Amino acid sequence: MQEQPMRRRARPVALREALVALALLLAGCASQPAKPGQVGEFDDPFENTNRGIFRFNLAVDHHVLMPVAKAYRAVFPEPARDSIHAFFRNLRGPIIFVNDVLQGEPHYAGDTLVRFLLNSTIGLGGLVDVAGRIGVPYHPQDFGITFGVWGIQSGPYLVVPILGPSDPRDLTGDIAEDFGDPWNQLASDNGFLYLTFVRGVVSGIDQRSRYLDTLADLERTSLDYYATLRSIYFQRRAALIRHEKTTLPHPGLTLEAPLPMAEANPRPASGVISEADNDSEVHIK
């Protein structure tokens, strides 16, 4: 009933912080510098630990997340699921706005402001994406993207228990979002801390339910699902940081030349990504 000012910020981030600490600890234990010549295309010095956590996550996914997401999809008709999805998106409006501003993107910030105001009111608290229908589109945004726009490198690949693919930059961004989210604070200030957990769980189910088929197909047809997801994760994050205005340059279609993943390069992953601003960049928009 009464608010507890001392604890108000501590609880919502506790779970994720614990997971992060665990991940870093595990990563530290297994930390072995990759031998030259063993270097893959992406920065993954903790691959053995990551693969262990990945196996654990897959087991949880198969036995808990997927059945729950399937049940969710079976119980709620598509319009209801779309409304729930739109509602959670709208809740992130303030966070998205802050990131738009931090990145110096007034056009995006304007979109976000209009979206939040319209959808929160006419859109019945975010349940209907009114703004999207009149041509003010949603754009993905988070603190990890902002850090990337500022030029901060991703760091090594990390598989976080339950939460999945990440890296130090994006994980830091996730924690920043937990601290900065106004709704979580509002809820914990007023004694409704459990609401932040409900939000986390339901939006997790929402996210998982939207990728049921895609991920199942990918898992079934992949030779190395871990490596496939790692590649997709890094490429997708790089695209989000470029705001999808450009297309990744093709790293060497003529194979007479050595590939960017040459053995001598200790950080080939960032090489692939940072090449986005060299001459071969192609502006699509």
Next chain:
Amino acid sequence: MTRRLVLAAAIIMLAAVQLPAPRASAAGDPAAMVQSLGNQTLTVLRRDVPPAERLARFRVLFHRYFDVPGIARFVLGRYWLSASPRQREQFVNLFDEYITAAYSDRLSKYGGETLRVTGSRPGPDGALVASEIVRPSGAPSIKVDWRITNEGGKPRISDVIVDGVSLAVTQRSEFASVIQRDGGQVSGLMQLMREKTASSAGSGE
């Protein structure tokens, strides 16, 4: 007056001869090619098509529009350079089988979408075609870019980039991982590809 007419005629004739050469001929227009492939893929690969038939149709499209040997070289990365001629030949064939099986499977869940080409521009060694897949549910469209190279004067697709994720780069990354975990041997990857292709052909799901 007559000389100027002759000159003008000569210039026009020269232009007529020379202009089409630097541009792609209308039949080889990359944007038109992508639109055509999109139309065929999204109608041919419908849910009601039996898996075996879908696989056969997809293979035809894959061979007609894609630079299969070039993509195979790319995805093997540096291991292409160290592979023997026989291994390379085997790999290209296996890759062809694996990709047609994997993608006719991955694409089987889709239905009702349409592909719309939104732009096209010359790229480093060919062209880049931008498109989007519009979904019937009104869900946000998916941005798909097509990298086109010229193979013997004909445009061929060398990469497909979905929402910023290059399928060729993803495939290369996966193959490199398999090879590295197998001690740098290509043979292990090829065995795995054989098994995967056989199992997906058998399951039909």
